[in-house]
Ligand SMILES: *[C@@H]1O[C@H](CO)[C@@H](O)[C@H](O)[C@H]1NC(C)=O
Ligand SMILES: *[C@@H]1O[C@H](CO)[C@@H](O)[C@H](O)[C@H]1NC(C)=O
Ligand SMILES: *[C@@H]1O[C@H](CO)[C@@H](O)[C@H](O)[C@H]1NC(C)=O
């Protein structure tokens with residue numbers, strides 16, 4: 120694994136030679152950079168949750184004639200060649216595992232990759248869609264390291280995950296926005312830079328998905344995900360709601376959406392960094408007092424960014440990032456996703472097995488992904504979303520809650536970057552019809568097999584869950600509790 124250093128010279132030297140993809144995308148900056156481009160923020164995040172991409176983004180060379188006039192959705196059943204199913208008897212049909220590409224309607228030439236794993240329980244289980252964050256990180260990270268049907272061993276074979284969310288749902292993992300994971304385009308104008316583009320693409324995809332899978336149209340539908348998906352999820356949920364209201368296409372049976380360690384209301388969440396760091400003993404009072412002085416300016420600029428600012432949002436990101444970066448300077452080589460750990464090998468987590476596995480020829484053949492190079496996180500997709508970063512995505516949520524659509528916000532207690540404190544604050548500050556009753560609701564233990572696995576606050580459609588002994592990736596750190604959480608939430612027995 121190459122050492123990850125976010126310096127332009129190293130960045131380009133480590134590219135694979137003479138790649139059109141590199142030339143195309145490196146020459147195009149989808150966002151006009153502001154004068155205060157917050158590169159240190161980008162560095163901190165990319166350094167930590169990113170293997171070094173061999174290509175900055177999946178932009179393919181030339182037209183993709185393979186199915187120019189074909190259907191929008193192409194899907195195949197597959198079985199991973201190295202799946203250890205004990206006696207090797209499970210047939211492709213029995214597994215009900217699918218990989219597909221959706222040709223994005225409103226794009227020049229973009230293809231959205233997804234996995235669809237039928238439930239190991241019942242086909243009547245809800246359809247759950249999972250989104251990994253980044254922005255620009257592949258949902259395959261969740262498939263193999265969090266809540267997918269299997270885990271990768273060091274010899275690159277797959278073993279079943281006892282706590283995969285396919286135990287309780289028919290689950291879809293999407294690589295998005297375009298350029299993420301196995302999703303690609305031949306045109307750099309397809310790189311998204313707002314939640315409008317992101318949510319429209321996801322809406323068009325789910326329409327095509329249910330059109331191709333009419334048997335699942337009446338199942339309950341839930342949107343889930345993590346981290347930067349704290350932006351995607353409310354935007355997508357609101358888009359589905361709007362489509363349903365307008366009788367647009369197929370009615371989507373949206374019952375709820377869940378955000379795990381997300382970034383949703385940055386104006387509130389950035390203010391929580393010093394408080395969380397002080398509370399967890401990462402910084403002392405003197406450091407706190409100094410860092411906390413930036414809070415009013417950050418809050419003010421985040422307010423100016425609001426829901427749809429542009430330059431103001433880059434200014435806010437620049438100012439607010441100094442809060443986070445000042446803490447990082449003090450805490451040294453901490454893993455910002457789990458403050459109990461050190462950031463190992465400059466990557467914080469080691470996802471290299473997935474990278475080796477997904478780039479094996481036999482795996483690519485099984486999935487039908489052609490020559491697309493798989494990287495965990497795309498820095499081009501990441502940078503394109505910088506102007507989106509500080510926007511407030513909370514504003515669209517109250518209308519959904521007031522119509523009975525459920526929201527679960529959960530957070531592993533040891534994550535710094537999208538910590539539970541900031542999440543609990545925006546959830547409590549959200550104005551909706553049940554706000555007073557929610558803030559007055561008691562905290563109750565979240566029990567898994569009689570053990571306290573977290574603490575829950577619920578009122579009506581809204582729940583906030585702090586998960587014990589977990590960092591940023593709750594299903595990775597507490598797989599059993601995470602599956603119990605999903606089951607309880609969809610059954611309405613969580614709290
Ligand atoms: C992308 O592919 C489409 C057809 O699939 C073609 O019309 C278009 O010219 C291609 N764009 C580029 C930049 O190659
Ligand atoms: C292994 O084979 C037995 C007998 O054919 C079967 O009952 C069992 O389900 C198989 N296990 C797996 C994981 O396929
Ligand atoms: C791969 O590793 C797993 C456990 O880590 C082991 O059960 C399995 O036998 C190994 N497979 C091979 C082919 O070595």
Ligand SMILES: *[C@@H]1O[C@H](CO)[C@@H](O)[C@H](O)[C@H]1NC(C)=O
Pocket residue numbers: 411412414415
């Ligand atoms: C941190 O700054 C905010 C905003 O100025 C202020 O409201 C808060 O009281 C400060 N916290 C402490 C403990 O001084």
Ligand SMILES: *[C@@H]1O[C@H](CO)[C@@H](O)[C@H](O)[C@H]1NC(C)=O
Pocket residue numbers: 425426427
């Ligand atoms: C931008 O946000 C402001 C305040 O939230 C709103 O009044 C305005 O209509 C929005 N503009 C667009 C183009 O969405």
Ligand SMILES: *[C@@H]1O[C@H](CO)[C@@H](O)[C@H](O)[C@H]1NC(C)=O
Pocket residue numbers: 120273463464469470471472
């Ligand atoms: C990541 O894991 C792989 C496989 O276990 C190992 O070979 C490699 O040395 C690890 N890399 C780092 C940076 O720890």
Ligand SMILES: *[C@@H]1O[C@H](CO)[C@@H](O)[C@H](O)[C@H]1NC(C)=O
Pocket residue numbers: 552553556
């Ligand atoms: C809030 O709780 C009170 C009782 O504690 C109840 O009378 C009221 O109807 C609740 N409000 C809403 C909006 O559910």
